[in-house]
Amino acid sequence: MTGPLLLGVRHHGPGSARAVRAALDAASPRAVLIEGPPEGDALLPLAADEQMRPPVALLAHAVDDPGRAAFWPLAEFSPEWVAIRWALAHDVPVRFIDLPAAHSLAMEPDAAAAPPDGPVGTGPTGVDADDPADPAGPADPGHPTSLADPAGDGPTDATAGTAPAGSAPVDRSWPTAPADSAPADASWPTAPAGSAGPAPERAGAEGACVESDGAGPGAEGGPDQPGAEGQGDAAGPASVRIDPIAMLAETAGYDDPERWWEDVVEHRGRGEGSAGSDPYAPFAALGEAMAALRETYGHGGHDRDLVREAYMRTRLRAARKEFGDEVAVVCGAWHVPALARKTTVAADRALLKGLPKVRTEMTWVPWTHRRLARHSGYGAGIDSPGWYGHLFTAPDRPVERWMTKVAGLLRDEDRMVSSAHVIEAVRLAETLAVVRGRPLAGLSETTDAVRAVMCDGSDVPLDLVRDRLVVGDVLGEVPDDAPAVPLQRDLARQQRSLRLKPEALERELELDLRKDGDSGKSRLLHRLRLLGVGWGEPVAGRGSTGTFRETWRLRWEPELFVRVAEAGVWGTTVLSAATAKAESQALAATALGEVTALAERCLLAELPDALPVVMTALADRAALDADVSHLAQALPALARSLRYGDVRATDAAALGEVAAGLAERICVGLPPACSGLDADGAAEMRGHLDGVHTAIGLLPDAAAMTGRWHTVLRKLADRESVPGVIRGRAARLLLDDGRLAEDEAARLMALALSPATQPAEAAAWIEGFVGGASGGGLLLVHDERLLGLVDAWLTGVPADAFTDVLPLLRRTFSAYEPGVRRTLGELVRRGPAATAGPAPEEAALPGFGHGLDEARADAVLPVLRLLLGIDDNDLAGVAR
Known part of the structure; x- marks a missing residue:
């Protein structure tokens, strides 16, 4: 045995997962170390529980601030998940070796925005300087010396006696070279809870994706790209960020990094003659490539990677002291050169000294394929989790089985798809692979074939295929005995009793509050909304408008587990927590x-x-x-x-x-x-x-x-x-x-639209009377006298004032239905006979439509004479 087996992987890659399983079967290590926070070690046995269904994630959050949290997602095709299940099945100790979540969550926001890569453990294992779970008692807060070589007399190299990554194995029974791997990411877990939610699936997803904590194809410029990792003493500029897969693909002559990854990794094991291939050779080749890239580009300016890798080396030293060199390490391929690098214990301890720390709790939570997608904001996300899951689980003929799934989906959506469509789509995909010089048909070929054969060249049904199958809405499950806050347990109990199962796929729920079961669901959803757990949102119902009906739009997101943990400060049950929060809000x-x-x-x-x-x-x-x-x-x-x-x-x-x-x-x-x-x-x-x-x-x-x-x-x-x-x-x-009688309404309108009223004020009156969605348009349609008043006033507005009232009028009439506007236009076009409106002069006066009342007009003459101080003859002349 010459040293530990370093398996550099891609965090969510079925090719890496198959390669890790083959390498572990061939090597049979005594212990398996996985990139992830050590607080999760106590929860690893739950991965073997029959109720555990990936995708799942390890959730870590600060005890005093549950909103400060991070997830470490794992799918069935994740290499780390395969390694965990292999170790549990073979009774081999399995541990996490990355920087503890207690440190990563305590770091500054810019440093902690993308927590360390690797799976996380769960469970209420609060870790701080005084935590009894830290038996060695760190010399200074945040210094995890208990997991390093306490005496400092261990090997000075993290992999002493091991050949550098990429070298040929000395002992074929225990190889030291990494195998079929891909560039790893600088930070595997997702960003803290509250990050961007799911977005529409990205078109053109290839069959591979780079899990690089924020890096990799399609995620350039992320906070923790693979190229941002390194030792810090490399020759290249520390501030340069690179995409290692893109660089390797370019070197191989590919213009698409995803297609290169699919050809060299995802298609490995699917073709003929692959069964007899060396399970370690790809790890060796990729290890050499990563070493060359890190020698050139260093850590890319991200100093936290140096800390993480120093901690990994301390954990690796401790494991080697306990189990010898027969230890397998599953980590991001980008970290392999750092773990194989010769460093002293003192140097690593210096990097770990004085790290901030918070008390944390961890647990398993269900995850979704959609949240594994890169477009969801997950830095190590992939473009096609549904496609990857299919590649990993299909026993044979993956293209044929995939086309059958697509046909079934389109048939469920009432599209005419026959068996002949499936056959021709498979033939076209295989032909495209040959024309493009690819070893096997990948996602790009199958997508093009589905578009041409099953979707008649349209992207509309193809978007449905991408959303439902390429990405997917699979929701994982965790055991009932997984650690959880009391509020989460009460919520789960009510969900079961009300038969209101959380689902990743958005759906509408119609409730009849006269039924006990539906009223209970309504109470639960309203209480959760008050607590800030937005599982459901009320929407306008399509049926009855009675108060006994409610319509909800439901969709469960993994981040809601964090919201439940945050709401746990208000109480241990949903009822007590909602009551306490309501009382607090009322007082505040x-x-x-x-x-x-x-x-x-x-x-x-x-x-x-x-x-x-x-x-x-x-x-x-x-x-x-x-x-x-x-x-x-x-x-x-x-x-x-x-x-x-x-x-x-x-x-x-x-x-x-x-x-x-x-x-x-x-x-x-x-x-x-x-x-x-x-x-x-x-x-x-x-x-x-x-x-x-x-x-x-x-x-x-x-x-x-x-x-x-x-x-x-x-x-x-x-x-x-x-x-x-x-x-x-x-x-x-x-x-x-x-x-108000119609005649009186007409009188009020006539007064409001009289020449003595400013045009803007008159337009405002019209807006109040017939504006908005209150049926004012229909009122004008059915009462042509009111329409005539409006028409007469509008035609009499002076030209210099018309531009001032036009915005008000446009806002008023634009709210009408198109049919109402069309009818009003036809009525106005017919002219005064249709609108039955009086002349503008008459419309401006009370009693319009009956001619001028001369007796009433003469009655004001004596008053005018007194006011103006003139005799009757002069006043009569003025009146005339």
Whole structure:
């Protein structure tokens, strides 16, 4: 035995996974070391549990700040997962050797944005300087000396006696050269929770992808590219970032790094004669290539890689002291040269000294294929997790089996796809591979064949194939006994009892609140929303609009496990946590609208213990708030809460009293509050007017309050100091409720559109009366007298004022349905006979349409004589 077996891999590559399994079978090591945080060692046995279904991820988060978290995803085709399962199946010790999550999560945001690569362990193993789990007791905080050679008398080389990576193995039974690997990433785990969510799948995904902590083809410029790793003493500039796969592909004459990777790695083992190939040779070749790249480019300016690799070497030394040289190391291929590099214990300890540290907890959580995709923001992501999973699990004829899957999907979507389509698609894919000089058909060939044969050249159905199969929505499972915070356990219990299983694929859920099961689901979803766990979002339903119906859009994302951990500070059950958070928000809220919205959410979530606290806060804020706009903004939420309370059999008597008091204060204060407003203030108040009008109809004593409200609306419609948009809206609300006759509405419109009114103010009145989505267009269609008034006014607007009113008019009429606008245009085109509108001069006066009343006109002459100080003859001449 000449040294440990260094297996440089690609974190999510089926070719690397097959090669690792073959190398482990051939070498039979006494221990397996894997790139990942050591806190996860205690949770590794769960990987053999029958309930464990990849993809899964190890979640690490700070105990005092659960939002500071990171994931280490593992798929069935991940080399690390294969190595873990192999070790557990052969009763071989398996351990993680990367920098502990306690250090990586404690580093500055720019350094910790991409945690170390490698799988993570889970479980409540808090690690800090005083943690008993650290038996050696580090000399200084964050210095993990317990896992290094404590005496400092171990080998001075991390792989002493081992041939450098890439050299020929001295003993074929225990080779030292790395095998069928690919460039590894600088940081395998995903960015901390809260990073960018899934995005639409990227077209043109090849059959390979580079898991480089933020590097690799398609991820250039990431925070931790493979080319950013290194020793720091290389000849190349430390600030240069490279994509190792791209450089190797370019050297091999490929213009596409992904295609090169697929040809040399993913197709390995799929062709004829591959069974007898040397399982170690590819590791040796890639090890040499990585050594050459690191010698040229160094660590790329990322000093944290030096720390990580120093820690890996200390763990490797400790394992060699325990198990000898028969140790296999599965890590990113980019790290292989650093692990084979000769360094002293003192040098590595110097790099690890003084690292920051936080107490952490870890656990297994389900993951999804979609979150493995690079477009999701995952630095070590791949383009085609579904395709990779197919390549890894297909026992034979992967192209034929893939085409069969595609055909099944398209048939489910009612597309005509026959067996002949499948046969021709396979032939075309194989032909394309030959024409392009590829050893076997890859994803690019199969995609082109599917587009041409099954999709008739269209990318629309092809996008469905990419989304459902190339990427996929597979959701993993973890054992019930996996470590979790109490809140997570209670949530899982309720999910099982309500038969509300988390799913990665977005779906809509229709609930009937009259049913106990559906009402329980509604309560759970509303409580989770209050806790900030956005599993479901309410949407407009397609069926009944009754209050007993609810429609939710559900989609479970792995980041929600972090949100649940964060919400665990409020309680150990969903009910207690939601109640505690609601009470805290009620006491902290300063705006009346915040408290009313919270009261509505408490009723929807059925939090009876929190409601008294919220109602007390609501009464206090309402009594102290004298701003009518705040009161008007708060009333609709209270009215909705009362309505929902009736449906859910919730006692909302106290809420009704507060709502009635708010309505009384609004009726008193609204008329003076609407006077003297500018355009923006008037538009905002118009919205409040609509909300209050709807809310008053939902109050328990609606009949008495409605009469009071109509009186307020009449005052607003008649008061000249009120902006036109509010006066027009008040008149329209009265007309809709039958409290304003059509003749009276026409009179108010005539006054508002008279020549004495400024054109902009008249246009604002029109906007309030017939604007928006309130059916104003249909009103004009069916009441041609009102349309005639508008048409007569518009044709009489002076040219210099027309440009000022045009934006208001366009905003008013653009909200109408196309059919309504077309009908109005036809009515106006017919002329005055169709619109039945009076002449502009007559329309400007009360009593229009009946001619000039000379007796009424003469009645003002005596007053004019007194005002002007002239005799009757002169006044008669003026009148004439």
